Amino acid sequence: SGVCPVQHLEHLPVFVVVICRKVSVINFNQIFLNMVSVNVGLVHYVLDHIYGTLLHRTKLGTPFFSKGWGGTKLDLLERMVKQLFPEAPCQNWPPTAVQPKWKTVWETKNSCLREGVFRTTCDERLIDALPPESHNARVAFLTPKDVSPEKMACVVHLAGTGDHSFERRLRLGGPLLKDNIATMVLESPYYGQRRPSMQHGAKLQCVSDLLLLGKATIDEARSLLYWLQAEAGYGKMGICGLSMGGVHAAMVGSLHPTPIATLPFLAPHSAVVPFCEGLYRHATAWEALREDAAALAKDATSLTEDAASGISIEQVKDRLRSVLSLTDVTRFPLPKNPQAVIFVGATDDGYIPRHSVMELQKAWPGSEVRWVTGGHVSSFLLHNDSFRKAIVDALDRL
Numbered sequence: 001s002g003v004c005p006v007q008h009l010e011h012l013p014v015f016v017v018v019i020c021r022k023v024s025v026i027n028f029n030q031i032f033l034n035m036v037s038v039n040v041g042l043v044h045y046v047l048d049h050i051y052g053t054l055l056h057r058t059k060l061g062t063p064f065f066s067k068g069w070g071g072t073k074l075d076l077l078e079r080m081v082k083q084l085f086p087e088a089p090c091q092n093w094p095p096t097a098v099q100p101k102w103k104t105v106w107e108t109k110n111s112c113l114r115e116g117v118f119r120t121t122c123d124e125r126l127i128d129a130l131p132p133e134s135h136n137a138r139v140a141f142l143t144p145k146d147v148s149p150e151k152m153a154c155v156v157h158l159a160g161t162g163d164h165s166f167e168r169r170l171r172l173g174g175p176l177l178k179d180n181i182a183t184m185v186l187e188s189p190y191y192g193q194r195r196p197s198m199q200h201g202a203k204l205q206c207v208s209d210l211l212l213l214g215k216a217t218i219d220e221a222r223s224l225l226y227w228l229q230a231e232a233g234y235g236k237m238g239i240c241g242l243s244m245g246g247v248h249a250a251m252v253g254s255l256h257p258t259p260i261a262t263l264p265f266l267a268p269h270s271a272v273v274p275f276c277e278g279l280y281r282h283a284t285a286w287e288a289l290r291e292d293a294a295a296l297a298k299d300a301t302s303l304t305e306d307a308a309s310g311i312s313i314e315q316v317k318d319r320l321r322s323v324l325s326l327t328d329v330t331r332f333p334l335p336k337n338p339q340a341v342i343f344v345g346a347t348d349d350g351y352i353p354r355h356s357v358m359e360l361q362k363a364w365p366g367s368e369v370r371w372v373t374g375g376h377v378s379s380f381l382l383h384n385d386s387f388r389k390a391i392v393d394a395l396d397r398l
Contacts, residue, residue: 067206069206081214095226098220100227109145114141137187142182152182153236154232154236155184156224157183157186160266162202164191186217210324221249243265243267243380259336260340266344267343272321275324286313293319345369345372
């Protein structure tokens with residue numbers, strides 16, 4: 001008849017089938033809808049893999065970690081990241097204070113966008129390890145006007161992999177102005193104007209760069225939250241991020257000494273998941289890591305070149321898994337108010353499997369997991385309203 005059948009599902013019959021004296025009622029409406037749901041989910045999952053193939057498996061671009069492990073920087077980072085875990089004697093609070101230098105980008109009757117710059121609040125040893133371009137942090141601050149900070153909330157938004165600008169996160173936070181929720185967007189080290197000149201896109205050159213990016217982001221975000229509380233006087237605060245930014249947001253929320261809303265979106269429980277199990281494993285320079293490991297082994301133990309070259313790719317993968325296990329959020333402390341933690345996962349995520357999201361909730365009893373229908377890429381594009389709803393709900397629980 002030329003009419004879309006989906007529009008008339010309610011008119012389909014319910015059939016009764018009698019087989020072997022057992023009566024089974026089959027609702028073909030529900031079967032059809034389930035088939036549609038499965039097929040749509042498969043499309044989202046396949047889209048993630050097509051996107052991942054074009055981006056990571058065509059070998060057209062530079063892979064992750066093309067310059068190896070990072071030498072002594074990696075040793076330093078491993079020691080310092082371990083200090084974040086709950087068995088450490090000190091969680092370093094209050095953090096280093098910041099006084100961003102602000103300039104107004106634009107101003108309307110109801111809102112104002114400012115950008116600020118401050119020196120990274122990392123330990124001096126980490127500053128020496130960071131590229132010079134990453135020494136100064138940049139932040140955008142979108143606020144409603146004519147509302148006092150104590151009557152507002154503010155959420156700090158952290159960058160996902162490849163998020164080099166403020167725009168996407170400002171678009172996510174902008175509609176929340178009507179709820180008196182301000183948005184602060186931090187530019188990560190190695191991204192945007194903080195990207196080293198020799199780095200191509202988001203493809204970090206060394207494994208140590210990934211840990212440096214994470215540690216610096218955590219330190220800077222903690223300093224910004226302290227500034228919002230102590231200097232700006234905000235009543236409620238939150239931290240959120242998508243994908244890699246969600247991992248960092250979970251860590252910051254875990255370490256904060258008072259309750260804050262914590263919102264990891266489309267985030268794994270550890271960087272091991274995307275790099276060792278997910279699509280990023282196809283974008284990793286395994287041979288470069290093997291050659292660098294062999295060179296390091298030869299220097300450290302005076303092995304012959306033949307012995308050092310005997311290091312296998314599987315051994316390299318095990319080593320990377322061990323290093324990236326430092327990013328396992330389930331090893332971090334339970335946040336002060338786990339009811340204000342809302343994880344949002346995607347039902348058909350080709351990058352972040354469902355079990356990884358559930359490990360986060362299992363580690364933090366009282367937290368909530370919500371699901372959006374889609375894959376990693378499609379959810380990133382289509383489900384901002386669900387992310388905003390989670391932000392509002394988590395802040396309401398404080």
